[in-house]
Amino acid sequence: MKIQIINPNTCQGMTEAIGRSAEAVSLSDSQIIACSPQHGPRSIECALDETIAAAAVLDEIAKGREQGVDAHIIACFGDPALDAAREIASAPVIGVAEAAFKLASIVSHRFGIVTTLARTLPAAEHLLHRYGYQHLCSGARAAEIPVLDLEELQQDTFEQLKNECLAAIQQDGADSIVLGCAGMSELAQELSSCLNVPVIDGVSAAVKLAESLHQLKLSTSKRGQYAAPIQKQFIGRYQQWSR
Amino acid sequence: MKIQIINPNTCQGMTEAIGRSAEAVSLSDSQIIACSPQHGPRSIECALDETIAAAAVLDEIAKGREQGVDAHIIACFGDPALDAAREIASAPVIGVAEAAFKLASIVSHRFGIVTTLARTLPAAEHLLHRYGYQHLCSGARAAEIPVLDLEELQQDTFEQLKNECLAAIQQDGADSIVLGCAGMSELAQELSSCLNVPVIDGVSAAVKLAESLHQLKLSTSKRGQYAAPIQKQFIGRYQQWSR
Amino acid sequence: MKIQIINPNTCQGMTEAIGRSAEAVSLSDSQIIACSPQHGPRSIECALDETIAAAAVLDEIAKGREQGVDAHIIACFGDPALDAAREIASAPVIGVAEAAFKLASIVSHRFGIVTTLARTLPAAEHLLHRYGYQHLCSGARAAEIPVLDLEELQQDTFEQLKNECLAAIQQDGADSIVLGCAGMSELAQELSSCLNVPVIDGVSAAVKLAESLHQLKLSTSKRGQYAAPIQKQFIGRYQQWSR
Amino acid sequence: MKIQIINPNTCQGMTEAIGRSAEAVSLSDSQIIACSPQHGPRSIECALDETIAAAAVLDEIAKGREQGVDAHIIACFGDPALDAAREIASAPVIGVAEAAFKLASIVSHRFGIVTTLARTLPAAEHLLHRYGYQHLCSGARAAEIPVLDLEELQQDTFEQLKNECLAAIQQDGADSIVLGCAGMSELAQELSSCLNVPVIDGVSAAVKLAESLHQLKLSTSKRGQYAAPIQKQFIGRYQQWSR
Amino acid sequence: MKIQIINPNTCQGMTEAIGRSAEAVSLSDSQIIACSPQHGPRSIECALDETIAAAAVLDEIAKGREQGVDAHIIACFGDPALDAAREIASAPVIGVAEAAFKLASIVSHRFGIVTTLARTLPAAEHLLHRYGYQHLCSGARAAEIPVLDLEELQQDTFEQLKNECLAAIQQDGADSIVLGCAGMSELAQELSSCLNVPVIDGVSAAVKLAESLHQLKLSTSKRGQYAAPIQKQFIGRYQQWSR
Amino acid sequence: MKIQIINPNTCQGMTEAIGRSAEAVSLSDSQIIACSPQHGPRSIECALDETIAAAAVLDEIAKGREQGVDAHIIACFGDPALDAAREIASAPVIGVAEAAFKLASIVSHRFGIVTTLARTLPAAEHLLHRYGYQHLCSGARAAEIPVLDLEELQQDTFEQLKNECLAAIQQDGADSIVLGCAGMSELAQELSSCLNVPVIDGVSAAVKLAESLHQLKLSTSKRGQYAAPIQKQFIGRYQQWSR
Incomplete structure (x- = not known):
C-alpha cells in the first residue's frame, strides 16, 4: 500500500525525519511518501501557524489522492485540516x-x-x-x-x-x-x-493504523459529514478548489 | 470607532448585505468597514470551505489592523480563524x-x-x-x-x-x-x-459587542494564548506572514 | 433609555458606588437609576444573605417595571433572583x-x-x-x-x-x-x-449589554420559562405578589 | 426524634397531607411536626413562587431550630433554600x-x-x-x-x-x-x-433519611460552606436575621 | 427484617468487624446476617481481586435470597457485582x-x-x-x-x-x-x-438505607436492566447458575 | 506473533467463528489462538453473565501468558475483565x-x-x-x-x-x-x-491493533493501575490466584 505522510510545516529536515520514523515501523510492502506543503510556516507553534498550515495541507491531500495513495497521515500534533481532508480524500485520513x-x-x-x-x-x-x-x-x-x-x-x-x-x-x-x-x-x-x-x-502509531484500516478494507464513510465537499467557485489563490 | 466586519466568503453581494445589517444597528459614531477576502470560496458550507476561508480571513484581519480599526468581526457562523485572528490583532475580535x-x-x-x-x-x-x-x-x-x-x-x-x-x-x-x-x-x-x-x-449582536468593548476600553489580552504569534519564516503564498 | 441597576444588598454606599460605575460607562442618552431593596442584608456573603436578598430584589424589579425602565441589572455577583426577575419583567434582566x-x-x-x-x-x-x-x-x-x-x-x-x-x-x-x-x-x-x-x-459589562439589547430591540422571550408568572394568591408580607 | 417537615407553600391542606404522608412512614418514636410559612405563595409553580417561598422557608427553619428538632425536611420538589437552611440549622436539612x-x-x-x-x-x-x-x-x-x-x-x-x-x-x-x-x-x-x-x-424518602442520619449521629458539617452565616445587619422585614 | 451484609473478601475477621458495625447501628428488629464468600481473595486491593470477588459475591446473594433476606449489602468500597446482584435478587441490593x-x-x-x-x-x-x-x-x-x-x-x-x-x-x-x-x-x-x-x-450508611427501603416497601424494579437474568446454560464451576 | 483471542462465553461454535474472523484479517506471520473459558455462561446477555464470565476470562489470560502470547484479545462487546487482565498479563490486552x-x-x-x-x-x-x-x-x-x-x-x-x-x-x-x-x-x-x-x-479491529502494538514494541505499562496484582491468598475455587 502507499501511505502519504504529510508534514504540515515547511521544514524539509522535519519532513525527512518524519519519513524515517514512518519507514522504520511500516510493513515491508508499505510505501511511505513523505511530503510537506510548498506554502506556509516553518514550524507550527500557535494558532496563526496552524490556521495557515491547515489550508496548505489540503493541497498535499489532493496530490496524494491523484497519486492514488491508500492512506493519508497528517503529521502535526494539532491534527490540522483533518475534517476537510476527510471530505476531499477517498482513502482514510489519520491525525497523529x-x-x-x-x-x-x-x-x-x-x-x-x-x-x-x-x-x-x-x-x-x-x-x-x-x-x-x-x-x-x-x-x-x-x-x-x-x-x-x-x-x-x-x-x-x-x-x-x-x-x-x-x-x-x-x-x-x-x-x-x-x-x-x-x-x-x-x-x-x-x-x-x-x-x-x-x-x-x-507518527508511528498513525502508520500502523493506516495499515490496519487498509487491511480491513475500511475507508472514510462518504455519508454524512465526510461526504465530498459541495461544489462551488473558489477564487484567487484557491481557485484550484473550484469544482 | 472603526469596526471592520469581514465576510469570510467571496460573495460580494453577501458582504454588502452584512455591511447593511451592521450599519443598521451601529451607533452614529461607529464606522462600519465591510470587506471579504480576495481568495477563497463563494460560500462556506463544509469543512473544506471553512478551512480555506480561515486562512484567507487572516489577510483581512491584517489589513484591518493596518487601517487602525477598533474591532474586527468575523461574519460567518463557524467563527473561522477566531483564535489566530486574536493573536495577530491588537483590537478585539468577535465571532458572530x-x-x-x-x-x-x-x-x-x-x-x-x-x-x-x-x-x-x-x-x-x-x-x-x-x-x-x-x-x-x-x-x-x-x-x-x-x-x-x-x-x-x-x-x-x-x-x-x-x-x-x-x-x-x-x-x-x-x-x-x-x-x-x-x-x-x-x-x-x-x-x-x-x-x-x-x-x-x-452580525448585529457582534456589532453591539464590539461597541461595548470599545467603550469599556477592553481589548484582547496579550498574555497567554492570544499573545502575538511567534516570529518565524513562512514561504510561498503565505510569505507575508514571515516576521 | 432608562437602566435600573439594583444593588441587592442594603448598603447605601455600595448602591451609590455601583451607580457611579454604571454612569461612567453608559451612553449619554442612557439614564441610570441605581437602587437597593428596603429589606435585607447589608452585604451578601453566604447562602442566607443571598436567599433573603433574592426575594427583596424582586420588589425592586417590580418598581422598575412600573417606572418603565428599559433594562434591569442585578448588581451582585451571585446574580440573585435572575430567573424570577425575568418572569416578572417585560424589559431584559441582566446579571453582573x-x-x-x-x-x-x-x-x-x-x-x-x-x-x-x-x-x-x-x-x-x-x-x-x-x-x-x-x-x-x-x-x-x-x-x-x-x-x-x-x-x-x-x-x-x-x-x-x-x-x-x-x-x-x-x-x-x-x-x-x-x-x-x-x-x-x-x-x-x-x-x-x-x-x-x-x-x-x-457592572460596566452589564450596562453595555443592556444598551446593546435595547438598541437591537431584543427583550426577554415571553414564551417558555420566562413567561409571566402563574397567577395565584400570596399571603402575609408577600401579598403584593397576588394577582 | 423530632422531625420538622416544612411545606414551603401556604396551602394548609397540602401541609396536612404532607404531614400525613410523613406520619405514615415514620418510626414510632419519631414525632412529625408539619408546618408551612406564614408568608408566600399558595403553590410553587414558577421561579417567582420559588424565590419568594425560599425566603419564607428560612423563618420556619429558625423556628424548628428553636423547638430543638432533630431534622428539617423541605417538602417542595424544588428543594428551595436548601443551602441557606443548612447554614442556619444545626440539625440536618433534607430536600425531598x-x-x-x-x-x-x-x-x-x-x-x-x-x-x-x-x-x-x-x-x-x-x-x-x-x-x-x-x-x-x-x-x-x-x-x-x-x-x-x-x-x-x-x-x-x-x-x-x-x-x-x-x-x-x-x-x-x-x-x-x-x-x-x-x-x-x-x-x-x-x-x-x-x-x-x-x-x-x-416526602417519605426524606423522613427515612432524616431518621437514618439521626440514628447514625450524622449532622451537617459546620466546616466550609455550611458553617453558620456571617453575622451582619438585616433591615426591614428581614431584621430578625440580624445577628 | 433480615439484612444480609456480605463482605466480598474471604478474611473472616473483617466479616466479623463489618457485622459488628452493622449491628451497632441497626434497629432492634433488624437481624444482621454477616457473611463472606467461600472462594476468593483475602482482601480487595486491585482489579484482579475485585473481578474474582465479584463472581464469588453472587453465590452469597443467591444464598441470601434462599434465606429470605429483606435486603443485601455488598460491603466493599468498590461495590463489586452490584448490577448482577440486583438482577438475581428480589430484595434491594445496596453498595457501601x-x-x-x-x-x-x-x-x-x-x-x-x-x-x-x-x-x-x-x-x-x-x-x-x-x-x-x-x-x-x-x-x-x-x-x-x-x-x-x-x-x-x-x-x-x-x-x-x-x-x-x-x-x-x-x-x-x-x-x-x-x-x-x-x-x-x-x-x-x-x-x-x-x-x-x-x-x-x-457499612452503617447502607444498613440505614436498607431499613429505609424496607419500611417504604421499595424494592428493585424488575423492569428494565434489573429484570431477572436471561435463562441459559452455565458450565463448569458456575453450573449452579444454569436455569 | 501469537495472538490469543478469548471468547468469554462457553459456546464453542462462537469461539470457532471468532477464530475464523481473526484469521481472515491477520498478517501471515500472526498465529491466532482462539479459546474460551471452561467455566461460565453459554452467552453473555446480562450483568450476571458478564460478571461470571469476567472471572472465567482471567484463567484464559493466565494460560495465554504461560503460552507466551504476544497479545490477548477479549472478544465480547462488554470488554469483560479488561482491567484485571491488564494487571496479570505482560503482553497488551485489547477489548473488541x-x-x-x-x-x-x-x-x-x-x-x-x-x-x-x-x-x-x-x-x-x-x-x-x-x-x-x-x-x-x-x-x-x-x-x-x-x-x-x-x-x-x-x-x-x-x-x-x-x-x-x-x-x-x-x-x-x-x-x-x-x-x-x-x-x-x-x-x-x-x-x-x-x-x-x-x-x-x-474482532478484526482488535487483531489489527494487536499487530500494531506488537510491531511498535508497545506493551501495557507496568507502572500505576496496571502494575502486577498485589500478592495475597485466594481460597476455594480461586486458589490458583494465590501468589
Whole structure:
C-alpha cells in the first residue's frame, strides 16, 4: 500500500525525519511518501501557524489522492485540516494526535502528553476533548523546546524533555507518555528506555493504523459529514478548489 | 470607532448585505468597514470551505489592523480563524456565532439555532461546545437552504426558514431563535414579527459587542494564548506572514 | 433609555458606588437609576444573605417595571433572583456575573475570578456551570476581603486584592481577571493598569449589554420559562405578589 | 426524634397531607411536626413562587431550630433554600427531590420524573444536575396538573398522572417513577400498584433519611460552606436575621 | 427484617468487624446476617481481586435470597457485582460506597474520600462517576494502609489515617470524610471526634438505607436492566447458575 | 506473533467463528489462538453473565501468558475483565468494543452501534463513556436477536439486523456501524455491501491493533493501575490466584 505522510510545516529536515520514523515501523510492502506543503510556516507553534498550515495541507491531500495513495497521515500534533481532508480524500485520513491517544489508552490507564511550547497546550487540550480522551490523560506539559530545536537535538534539550516526562509520571500520575510533536518521533525509543514506561509517538502509531484500516478494507464513510465537499467557485489563490 | 466586519466568503453581494445589517444597528459614531477576502470560496458550507476561508480571513484581519480599526468581526457562523485572528490583532475580535449565543442566552432560557444546510450542523455543535452553550440550546436545525439562495430570497425560501423556526419552537422547546448564517442577517426582524419570539442575528449582536468593548476600553489580552504569534519564516503564498 | 441597576444588598454606599460605575460607562442618552431593596442584608456573603436578598430584589424589579425602565441589572455577583426577575419583567434582566463572563471570554482565552470571601466561591462555581463558562475559567480565588471593606478601601486591602489577581495570572494561568463582587466595580481600571491584563467589572459589562439589547430591540422571550408568572394568591408580607 | 417537615407553600391542606404522608412512614418514636410559612405563595409553580417561598422557608427553619428538632425536611420538589437552611440549622436539612433521587437510584437503573406543570421542568432539570443524577434519569415529564388540583384529586386527574407515568416507562425507558411534587405524596402506593414499578415519593424518602442520619449521629458539617452565616445587619422585614 | 451484609473478601475477621458495625447501628428488629464468600481473595486491593470477588459475591446473594433476606449489602468500597446482584435478587441490593456518598452529600457541601492503597483510587473515581458524585467530592486520597492492617489497627496506622483525613480537609477542602474501605467501619466515630467533621462509614450508611427501603416497601424494579437474568446454560464451576 | 483471542462465553461454535474472523484479517506471520473459558455462561446477555464470565476470562489470560502470547484479545462487546487482565498479563490486552470504537471514529464522524438484545444496551453505554466515545456515537440499538441465534444465522435474522443498521443510519444519523457483538463478526462485509457505509467488527479491529502494538514494541505499562496484582491468598475455587 502507499501511505502519504504529510508534514504540515515547511521544514524539509522535519519532513525527512518524519519519513524515517514512518519507514522504520511500516510493513515491508508499505510505501511511505513523505511530503510537506510548498506554502506556509516553518514550524507550527500557535494558532496563526496552524490556521495557515491547515489550508496548505489540503493541497498535499489532493496530490496524494491523484497519486492514488491508500492512506493519508497528517503529521502535526494539532491534527490540522483533518475534517476537510476527510471530505476531499477517498482513502482514510489519520491525525497523529488521534493515533497516539488511541494506542496510549490501550497500554496505560492514564497517559501524559509532553509537548514543545506552552503556547501549544490549548491545542492539545482541544484535541483531547474532541476525541474524548480528557479523562484518560493525566495532563499536558510543555518542555519549552521550540519545534525547530528538535531537528538537531542537543543533549541538554533531550534532558529537558526527559525531565518533563519524569514530572508527568511522578507528579501527574502518567503511566505512559504521548509525545506532543511529530518532530519528537525519533526520540520515542530512547525516552522509553530511560523512563521505563511506554512512550507513544503519533507518527508511528498513525502508520500502523493506516495499515490496519487498509487491511480491513475500511475507508472514510462518504455519508454524512465526510461526504465530498459541495461544489462551488473558489477564487484567487484557491481557485484550484473550484469544482 | 472603526469596526471592520469581514465576510469570510467571496460573495460580494453577501458582504454588502452584512455591511447593511451592521450599519443598521451601529451607533452614529461607529464606522462600519465591510470587506471579504480576495481568495477563497463563494460560500462556506463544509469543512473544506471553512478551512480555506480561515486562512484567507487572516489577510483581512491584517489589513484591518493596518487601517487602525477598533474591532474586527468575523461574519460567518463557524467563527473561522477566531483564535489566530486574536493573536495577530491588537483590537478585539468577535465571532458572530459567539455574539449570538451570548445575547440569546440573556433573553431566553433555551435558544434554537436555524441554519442553512444539514452539512453545517456539526460546525454549530462544535461552537456550542467550544463556548459552553450546549445546555442552553434546544437544538440546531437546517432549513436546507444553500447559503447563496439567501442573497435573493424568494418567498417560498422564507417560508421554509420560518417553518424550521416554528419547528424549533414547537418541537424542540426553543424560546428564541439564533440565525445560523450571517447571510440571514436582514431577515431577523421579519422573522421575529412572524414568530413572536426574539430572533437573534449574530452580525448585529457582534456589532453591539464590539461597541461595548470599545467603550469599556477592553481589548484582547496579550498574555497567554492570544499573545502575538511567534516570529518565524513562512514561504510561498503565505510569505507575508514571515516576521 | 432608562437602566435600573439594583444593588441587592442594603448598603447605601455600595448602591451609590455601583451607580457611579454604571454612569461612567453608559451612553449619554442612557439614564441610570441605581437602587437597593428596603429589606435585607447589608452585604451578601453566604447562602442566607443571598436567599433573603433574592426575594427583596424582586420588589425592586417590580418598581422598575412600573417606572418603565428599559433594562434591569442585578448588581451582585451571585446574580440573585435572575430567573424570577425575568418572569416578572417585560424589559431584559441582566446579571453582573453573566455579563462579566460574556465579555471576559471575548478578550481572553481563560479568565480568572477574584472575589471577596472564600465563603462565596461555591456561588461563583455554580454560576460558571449555570452559564457554561467552567472550561473558560482558570479558577476562582478569594482575597478574603469582607464586602463592606470595599466601601472605604485602604491601600493594604487594595494590595491584597492585587496580589490575589497576580496569583490568578501567574499560578492559575488567567489571561484576564473578572472581579467577583459588584463592590469592586470602581477598581477595575486601576487593577488593569497594575496587572497589564484586561480586568472585567460586571457592572460596566452589564450596562453595555443592556444598551446593546435595547438598541437591537431584543427583550426577554415571553414564551417558555420566562413567561409571566402563574397567577395565584400570596399571603402575609408577600401579598403584593397576588394577582 | 423530632422531625420538622416544612411545606414551603401556604396551602394548609397540602401541609396536612404532607404531614400525613410523613406520619405514615415514620418510626414510632419519631414525632412529625408539619408546618408551612406564614408568608408566600399558595403553590410553587414558577421561579417567582420559588424565590419568594425560599425566603419564607428560612423563618420556619429558625423556628424548628428553636423547638430543638432533630431534622428539617423541605417538602417542595424544588428543594428551595436548601443551602441557606443548612447554614442556619444545626440539625440536618433534607430536600425531598434529593431524597427521592437517592432512593430511586438504588431500586432502579433509570428513574423517570413525573411532575405537575411543564413550567416546573427546568427546576427538576436543575436539581438533577446539582445532585449529579442526570445520567440516571430517563427524563422528566409534566402531567399538566396545577399543584392545587392535587388537593382534591378527581379520578380523571389521577388517570392523567398515571398515563404520564406510563409514557415515562414505555417511551422514555424509566424503570421507576419519582413523583415530582410533594403534593403527590399520598398517591405513591396506588400508582405503584397500577404501574408495577417502584414509585418514589420524596416526602417519605426524606423522613427515612432524616431518621437514618439521626440514628447514625450524622449532622451537617459546620466546616466550609455550611458553617453558620456571617453575622451582619438585616433591615426591614428581614431584621430578625440580624445577628 | 433480615439484612444480609456480605463482605466480598474471604478474611473472616473483617466479616466479623463489618457485622459488628452493622449491628451497632441497626434497629432492634433488624437481624444482621454477616457473611463472606467461600472462594476468593483475602482482601480487595486491585482489579484482579475485585473481578474474582465479584463472581464469588453472587453465590452469597443467591444464598441470601434462599434465606429470605429483606435486603443485601455488598460491603466493599468498590461495590463489586452490584448490577448482577440486583438482577438475581428480589430484595434491594445496596453498595457501601453508594450509601456513603448519598449520606455524605446531605451533611456536607464537599466530601473527601480516604482509602487504603493508591492502587484502589481508580475504583473510587469510577464509582464517583457512575453514581454522579464527582462534583460533590473534593478528592480521593490513599493512606497507604494495606486492607488487612486494618484488622488489628496499630496506633501509628490510625495516625496515618487521621493525617490523610486532615489533608483532605485542609488541602482539598473536604467538609466531611467518607471512609473508603469497609474495613475502616469501626473507626468512624473516633475519627469524627478527632477531626470535628462528619465521618461517613458506608457499612452503617447502607444498613440505614436498607431499613429505609424496607419500611417504604421499595424494592428493585424488575423492569428494565434489573429484570431477572436471561435463562441459559452455565458450565463448569458456575453450573449452579444454569436455569 | 501469537495472538490469543478469548471468547468469554462457553459456546464453542462462537469461539470457532471468532477464530475464523481473526484469521481472515491477520498478517501471515500472526498465529491466532482462539479459546474460551471452561467455566461460565453459554452467552453473555446480562450483568450476571458478564460478571461470571469476567472471572472465567482471567484463567484464559493466565494460560495465554504461560503460552507466551504476544497479545490477548477479549472478544465480547462488554470488554469483560479488561482491567484485571491488564494487571496479570505482560503482553497488551485489547477489548473488541474499544478496538471497534477506535477505528470507527477514524472513518466516520458519528458511528452507530447495533447489538443483540436491548438488555445489553447499558453495557454499551457504559463502555462509550469509559472510553470517551459518547459524543462520537449516534446511538446504540438492539436488533433483539439472542446471541446464540447468530451462530446459525437465518435470512430473516440477517434482515432484522440490516434493518436496525438502516435505522441507525437514517434515523440516528450514523455514518458507520459498529457491530455490538463478537458473534456478528463474520457479517461485517456483507452488511457493509448492503448498507454502503463502513461496518466495523471489533474482532478484526482488535487483531489489527494487536499487530500494531506488537510491531511498535508497545506493551501495557507496568507502572500505576496496571502494575502486577498485589500478592495475597485466594481460597476455594480461586486458589490458583494465590501468589
